[in-house]
Amino acid sequence: MLNKWNRREFLQKTSAATLAAMAASAPIPALLSGCSGAGNDKTKLVGQRGTADTVILIWMAGGMAHTETFDPKRFTPYETGMEGNRVLSTFKSVPTVLDGIHFSDGLQSIGKVMDRGTLIRSYVAADMGHILHSRHQYHWHTCYEPPQTVAAPHIGSWIAKELGPKNPVIPAFIDIGQRFTVGEAEELKAFHTSGFLGNEFGPFFIPDPSQGLESVRPPVGMDARRFERRNQLYNELISKSPMRDYGSDYQKESLRRSMEQAYRLLNSPEAKAFDLSKEPKDVYDRYNTGKFGLGCLLARRLTEQGARFISVTTEYEPFKGWDTHENGHTRLEEMKCQIDGPISQLILDLEKTGHLDRTLIILASEFSRDMMVEGRPDAKVQEQVQQPDVLTDPKFYGMHRHFTDGCSLLMFGGGIKKGFVYGKTADERPCKTIENPVRIDGIHQTIYHALGINPDTQYEVERRPFYTTPDGKGKAVMDLLM
Template identity: 30%
Template sequence: MRPIDRRYFLRAGALSVGTSMSGWLAPLATAAAKEPARKRACILLWMNGGPSTIDLWDLKPGHDNGGPFKEIGTAAPGVKISEHLPKIAARIKHVALVRSMTSKEGDHGLATYFAHTGYSSRGPIRYPSLGSVVAKELGSDDAALPNFVSVAPFRAFSPAAHEPGFLGPRYAPLAVGESRPLAPQPGGANQAMEVEDLALPGGIATDRFDARWKLAAELQHEFAADRPDPAAKSHHTAYDRAAKLMRSAAAKALKLDDEPAKLRDTYGRDVFGQGCLLARRLVESGVPFVEVALGGAGGVGWDTHTDNFERVKQLSQTLDAGWSALLDDLKDRGLLDTTTIVWMGEFGRTPKINGSKGRDHYPYAWSAALAGGGINGGQAFGKTSKDGTAVDERPVTVPNFLATVCKALGIDPQTQNVSNTGRPIPIIDSAAKPVAELLG
């Protein structure tokens, strides 16, 4: 009989009971998480459109640029954030706010690419996204689940920002809910989270499918042998991944039906909230990188050129529920210490409020956030001017921020890969330096 060890109990408890029924689970899971061999993971909470961080993390009360939102205190002394993020405020000990982000990219497409890769999208080199890099460095080639999963991605701004670049199709993401609307959908998030065509067609038994797949694989191999180009390789990789996932019991991690209804309510019955729950399930199942997008209706809800304050308020409520539940759930399952959470968009919004009660693109002074594993939480790092137009203290560039993420995950940001042009390229630009104060 197989010995019953801590990993077995952790896995069985996570699949069979909710956190409210598992008083023994949290300490046991915490002990398991401290094991040196425990796998690290990253969850990127991506805010499509460029969130108004001056109305979220770095308010300017009393100034004309400040807007109508009030500040509230948090669990970290001296750190104040928006009144519309009360649940995050109560959990700020896990979060490091970076109030001194700065960039020069004010175009959605260019900035999205830059924030995902750490490189500008100029020249012939096809840089990989952060998710693909983490999949390569922390993933496993024989894993049943993909090493990079992207939930509700909005790729219209920059398709290349979501691609594996010169790392190749092996490290491309599995997209979940890509064709579904991103606005809150009470009762409809189940359908949005589904991965289409995972089940075998009606009337096709497993042995018959295996025989068909074996024949198809042999034909693909013969075809690719005479045509060693990226298109043939990409086609074969995509089909191989799909077949492996269809035949794997691990695909159950992509289904939310066995989660307690109360927990699902806590996350929020919308695509972002259920996407955060899915991210927890995937990390728990060994997936090293999950990206969950929040962009509101049409995918660009944070692009608040008009009616900024009402739209930010609505999006904040969705963000507050989903992210706070994710922090609690990861912590209860002993996964927070090994899971780094990244919150960011492509840039911020103008401190000056325009004539349509909106804010426009502003890359020169904005905020991002880090939480969980490897992060020194409970702080606000850097400082902007009283009017929010400039960084006054400790500027953090996008490459420096991404280098910090890599370091928190135990990845050397100067690790080199060979690009499509034959040049060795570091994961993050060689000039980038991790921010030591943000690292736990």
């Protein structure tokens, strides 16, 4: 109800919100000048069709310790009064399906499907002076170190832009599991954006997969006629907002298409893909370890319906989940229970339906952790974190400090080698990468290569080229591909 406002006043009052939305999707100079792509109208294939059509990013938000998960070292059980520098792994190692390759206890199910994928034990996160979740999450998802004068697009937005939707009804880029009402909300929003690429390539958010259907249907109590009228009013609002005068033709058209896509989904039969109640109870129960597990189930359903890029996260919330600044051992026991079954089940289910061959799955985290060493051992700037040299309380037993010099990633399907291990970290502290280091531009270009996206892809923003990886220098790690 508008109360005493007339229609013109209402539009004036709400125009600021529209201008803010414009700023979030691209910097003002880019809006005024527009942006143009290099080879926008060509298929951007690297000589041939790529080996993957869909990407699922399984994001272990908060800093997953490599020595406690996929790269275990010497196990040392807890004893009151023990020296902290003795502890490299707080879990025993268990064998995987690959000869001689072990995981940390609690990840047996994922270990059983490693013959379908590649284990990377040598990811090295950037040295940006301060090792902060916000900076490293931004860097991982966009390939650009913050701050930037241009809003760098999320990798999912690049993929949505370059390849377009597989199914015109299903959003090309879907983000599952992350709320923006928790700590560091603005930092999280900073990289969950399509940047200068346009609104239509931004993420479709589903914070809670158990309520996925609510995300794609009109609010309760709103009939179809009322919803249609509201959609018309929203279009009119945009046409009389600052977007009309200050937005580029490209940006206005992108916003219009994003609205059309959302409207089309709300009225489509494909919306049922978001309804987890349609799953048989036994299947639902196999995934249901909580919000993350159900996110994997929803990712499977959306892959089958033609989503292009899906991110499923354990959710970043400070001092929760993988953000183990204390109680590292007990926290990881809980996290492994959340992820082990659903991830392995997702791989098996996609394999069974024939989707795994064309679906690239990546499991990653912003950085690793160590008990005694903060960050990069030889860095000039070190974070000062209180950590006792002698452990007098079980809450100090575990990997608590941010560590960037050795991290683990998993990759499955979509042209990735099967049963393959790449890279190595040292067996003694600091357990840093000693063979075949991999950095984020290499990971991104490997993903783009698998999808058939040209490594030279670029757009002109603020009169300078903006590439998928900084300066267009990223190279795919060809050893990871079949």
